[in-house]
Amino acid sequence: MSLRDSLMYHLNVSLLGHGALRIQRIKAQMTMNRQGWWHHEHLNPPPVTSAWLKELISRHYLKGRWITGTQKVAWVTSGAPIEFLKALGYYLIYPENHGAVCGIRRVGDEKCKVAEHAGWSRDICSYARTDIGTILSGKTPVGKLPKPDLLVCCTNICQTVLYWYQVLAQQFKVPLILIDTPFLYSKAPEHALDFVEKQIQYAIETAEKVAGVSMEPKRLRHVTELSHDAVDLWNRIMHTGRARPAPFLAFDEFIHMAPIVEMRGDQATVDYYRALLAELEARIKNGTGALKEEKKRVLWDNLPIWFVVRKFGNLLASRGVALVASTYTNAWGELADLIDPHHPIESMAKCYIHPILNRGTGQKLQTMKTMIEDYEVDGVLLHSDRSCKPYSIGQMDQQSILLKQLGIPALLLEADHNDSRVLSWEQSENRLQAFFEVLGV
Amino acid sequence: MSDPLNIPSRKEVLSDYQSSGQDFVAVYPIHYHRALLRAHDLMPVELWGPSQYSTTSADAHLQAYTCSVVRCGLSFALDGGLEKARAIIVPHSCDSLQGLGSVFLDFIQPKTPVLTLYVPRGRREMDVEFFARELMALDKSLAKITGKRPSEKMLHSFIDNEQKADSAMEAVLNNRIRIPMSNRQFYELMRTRQYVAAEKFEKLARDTLESMQQDNRTDCSHKLVISGLVPEPAELLSVMDDAGLTVVWDDTACIGRRIYPETDDADPYVRMARSILGAPPDSALGSSVEARLAHLLDLTRNKQAQGVVFWSVKFCEPELFYLPQLSRGLELAGIRTLLLEVDISEPASAQVQTRLEAFAESLT
Amino acid sequence: MSNKLPVAVGIDLGSAFTKVIALDEEGKVLQKIIEDTDPYTEKQAGRLLDGITGGEYHRVSIVATGYGRKLAKRSTRAVTEISCHAKGIFHEMGHGGTLIDIGGQDSKVIVISDTGAVLNFTMNDKCAAGTGRFLEVSANRLKIPIELMGKTALEAASEVKITSTCAVFAESEIVGLLAKGKPVDHIVRGLARSLVLRVAAMAHSLHPPKPFMLSGGVARSPAIRAFLAEALGQAVELPEEPQIIGALGAALMALDIHKGK
Structure with missing residues (x-):
């Protein structure tokens, strides 16, 4: 660590940045607490805690801007075990989350085009294209992405990340740790669990070498505890959607999930989710829903269509349709029970081989059925995501079973999570209107 | 350029298997070990497509952005193309084949048993260890179908055969520039490795090498x-x-x-x-x-x-x-x-x- | 037109138009024909070649190019559009660079060396995005004569953003825009922009050297030229007759054959 880097970091992040962001948040909260600040025809005001979220995310990326030279940086996939990296003091970048930020800010296409100009096909995942485009152009709406010292790729969400991280390894010439999680067509076989555990152990050794420090078991246990608590709170936050009217929608979860993905294992994440949960519970008590009038309840399957999240939310809200849950955000909560701070590595192996995307398509249908009951859902929106095959393949059968066996209206919507050129809004809007008519709103 | 070898077509080989009562297994791409099947007296017949096959039947299960190898392969199965096979093996080669295996098992559930095989993506010792156990699990699943328990000795001898076939294949490729065959013929020859026995392929390859120019x-x-x-x-x-x-x-x-x-x-x-x-x-x-x-x-x-x-x-x-x-x-x-x-x-x-x-x- | 018999003929059997160029010994253009491509392409090629050679095939070298190149049975050789376009444009402009050709069914980008050799090339994938067909489908939907699209686009006061690059998607997008009451000329401008961006993206993927040159029927549209220059960040050079570059290249190759090169 150079003295200059360290000084710049503390000046810009610890002193100036944190202060400025805190003031911004307090100001925003003051506005939100004022009567009559909110004007929306169909939506109630968002939770006041939202202002805190903005501070958390801005702080994270601000840190990234000045981190080089002060802390080791690892780029990791969204489903990767990160507790050991946190415990070793790594600063983490999630290219997928960054991709979503670009999508929400509607610069995803622009980044994709840079990657396409350099020869990457339009048929590969749009997150990957957004990421490659960001690296090649050096431009991002978050200011700057620090270069990685280490890449950690876990295939429990898709194989795509493996090819993507090989591209990154070639670009940055840094070590790539692979955590290969055998896909579970049915129950996890013993040898698969052993295999993942061994790889996590190996990953720790490699990460120690790159960081030049040794793992302190106490520290790992502490991070795992924080991780467990955050996941547990996130789960309870999602469960508030079971109330009628639902105080929090999947559209809100899409935004508020950022900390559970990229700041899992931080104290601030636990504090933030605790506050959010308290606010939502108060709303349930008051009978305040996210929608001014909730007529029907719908479940979402697959990644969000980031570049139209708001537009989509408004469209549903205008018809009184509440998107009360999603299998996507659920993925970061459903494994809470598997995390055991007393057996961090063993439980990590178990937890990280079991995400929804690493289990069979029949299992996913089962998850949907359970959620349909738990959340008293009237219909299902399945986003057929051109950029995400593991999430999308199987949806055609899932849809037909939902329709025929359960009699639940289910719509398959062709789109993409980050490439707006794939979506035909006119066609989609038309289909959604027809779907609303089926729901009877 | 003539065809001195009389390269057997997939159709001919399959009809031979059927008329002689030889059991066979349909295998989707890419990696698996043929010796394991042979030890169960099963002939592997690989399914790379078939090409230029209508994807209509698969269109009810797979989105259009799934690759054509997987869509043709599923259509072929849905149209009854694999009914005579003793089993269908779907190696886990990519997200789309993962989806295919899963949709087969969870939704389509064909009469022919479907077996999967997870191929690890690293080359570390722990990958070898895991894969060995995964192959052992496949062996057990095959045993349920065939009732056979191949001995280690038997397995080794089938592995030897496959190694000979692979080295013959390598020799043919190495001498490609001296073999008077068109690209089309050459690939017809090489691709018989996907459906004929290793011993037979080795012979075809050795014959080819004998006929090559100085x-x-x-x-x-x-x-x-x-x-x-x-x-x-x-x-x-x-x-x-x-x-x-x-x-x-x-x-x-x-x-x-x-x-x-x-x-x-x-x-x-x-x-x-x-x-x-x-x-x-x-x-x-x-x-x-x-x-x-x-x-x-x-x-x-x-x-x-x-x-x-x-x-x-x-x-x-x-x-x-x-x-x-x-x-x-x-x-x-x-x-x-x-x-x-x-x-x-x-x-x-x-x-x-x-x-x-x-x-x-x-x-x- | 001269009564002299040519020694070299180039015939470009494109998806929309067939172009023929006949050269004399010195490479002077004796005759030039452009007509719609007939569904009976083989017959059409026979008729055109019979006419232009006077049936004296033994005295003339013929190079055929374009989609129907293998249907010109009397040709001496069939050569792809890529090589012919490179040859033609190099002859016309006298220098290398990057040629962008926007044709009826496909578009291509060709990188040409200082000596006229093809260094690299790319073509659109099989869908109609980035081709003349894209404009044609859209023009039909908007009931605007295709020849007027360029002028309409340039004169439009404003522009609607068309996100779909696929001709089929774009059509439904147009229907949606019309339903919202967007003026036709704004949509036309958006369409021309969309086509150009797609083609420019193809060009970028080749790390294209300067200068840029443009050929193909669509090159006649002033809007396409202007937008392309904007997208590439510099002016685009245009040969005198952009539509016949492929046929010219083919004829020049035939002349080389005739001279025993």
Whole structure:
């Protein structure tokens, strides 16, 4: 660590940045607490805690801007075990989350085009294209992405990340740790669990070498505890959607999930989710829903269509349709029970081989059925995501079973999570209107 | 150029199996070990498509952005093409084949049993260990179907056969430039490895080597390496023949990336696992760009090839991700590259043919 | 037109138009024909070649190019559009660079060396995005004569963003825009922009050297030229007759054959 880097970091992040962001948040909260600040025809005001979220995310990326030279940086996939990296003091970048930020800010296409100009096909995942485009152009709406010292790729969400991280390894010439999680067509076989555990152990050794420090078991246990608590709170936050009217929608979860993905294992994440949960519970008590009038309840399957999240939310809200849950955000909560701070590595192996995307398509249908009951859902929106095959393949059968066996209206919507050129809004809007008519709103 | 070998077609071989009562197993791409099936007295017959097969039946289960290899393969199964097989094996090779295996097991549930095999993406000792146990699990599942319990000795002897066939294949590829066969014929020969017994393939390969010329052929104006998944539609091979392009090495997943090295572990499962994970660099095995590039540079240098044709199937992510960096590395070394994108459910478009011909013209 | 018999003929059997160029010994253009491509292409090629050679095939070298190149049975050689366009444009402009050709069914980008050799090339994939067909489908939907699209686009006061690059998607997008009451000329401008961006993206993927040159029927549209220059960040050079570059290249190759080169 150079003295200059360290000084710049503390000046810009610890002193100036944190202060400025805190003031911004307090100001925003003051506005939100004022009567009559909110004007929306169909939506109630968002939770006041939202202002805190903005501070958390801005702080994270601000840190990234000045981190080089002060802390080791690892780029990791969204489903990767990160507790050991946190415990070793790594600063983490999630290219997928960054991709979503670009999508929400509607610069995803622009980044994709840079990657396409350099020869990457339009048929590969749009997150990957957004990421490659960001690296090649050096431009991002978050200011700057620090270069990685280490890449950690876990295939429990898709194989795509493996090819993507090989591209990154070639670009940055840094070590790539692979955590290969055998896909579970049915129950996890013993040898698969052993295999993942061994790889996590190996990953720790490699990460120690790159960081030049040794793992302190106490520290790992502490991070795992924080991780467990955050996941547990996130789960309870999602469960508030079971109330009628639902105080929090999947559209809100899409935004508020950022900390559970990229700041899992931080104290601030636990504090933030605790506050959010308290606010939502108060709303349930008051009978305040996210929608001014909730007529029907719908479940979402697959990644969000980031570049139209708001537009989509408004469209549903205008018809009184509440998107009360999603299998996507659920993925970061459903494994809470598997995390055991007393057996961090063993439980990590178990937890990280079991995400929804690493289990069979029949299992996913089962998850949907359970959620349909738990959340008293009237219909299902399945986003057929051109950029995400593991999430999308199987949806055609899932849809037909939902329709025929359960009699639940289910719509398959062709789109993409980050490439707006794939979506035909006119066609989609038309289909959604027809779907609303089926729901009877 | 004639066909001195009488290369058996897939259809002929399958009808032989059926008339002689030989059980066979349908295997989807890419990596598995044939010896394990042979030890159960099952003949592996691989399913790379079939090409130019209607995807209509699969369209009810798979979105249009799933690659044509998987869509043709599922359609073929749904239309009853695999009913006579004793089992269907779906190796976990990519997200789309993962989806295929899962949709088979959870929703389609064909009468023929479906077995899966997870192929690890690393080449570390722990990958070999895991894969050996995964092969052992497959062995157990096969035993439930066949009632057989192959001994270790038996397994070793079948592994020996496969190794001989692989080394014969490597020898044929190495001498390609002296073998008077068109690209089309050559690939017909090489691809019999996907459905004939190892012993039979070895004989075909040795016969080919015996018939080869003393000297290099003089009739190929341009030497090429092809890289990709599967060289379909095969008519493009004829387009290459007509354009004076000769394939001098193969880096496709169905042939060149499955020339497995010899291994000698005492445990037959470990031996099979180590052999498969020792395959040439392959995106589906999670190889680095660096390893794949080095391999292609080596091949083109050794074979004095002027160019590499990336023969890619539309939507095939494992191939598409690597292309820009591979092409760049090759071009920097003075090797020309061409990207062909095909949908194997359709005949080759005039446009793709033009690309190949224009590539040949630009090498002149 | 001269009564002299040519020694070299180039015939470009494109998807929309067939172009023929006949040259004399010195490479002077004796005759030039452009007509719609007939569904009976083989017959059409026979008729055109019979006419232009006076049936004296033994005295003339013929190079055929374009999609129907293999249907010109009397040709000496069939060569792809890529090589012919490179040859033609190099002859016309006298220098290398990057040629962008926007044709009826496909578009191509060709990198040409200082000596006229093809260094690299790319073509659109099989869908109609980035081709003349894209404009044609859209023009039909908007009931605007295709010849007027360029002028309409340039004169439009404003522009609607068309996100779809696929001709089929774009059509449904147009229907949606019309339903919202967007003026036709704004949509036309958006369409021309969309086509150009797609083609420019193809060009970028080749790390294209300067200068840029443009050929093909669509090159006649002033809007396409202007937008392309904007997208590429510099002016685009245009040969005198952009539509016949392929046929000219083919004829020049035939002349080389005739001279025993």
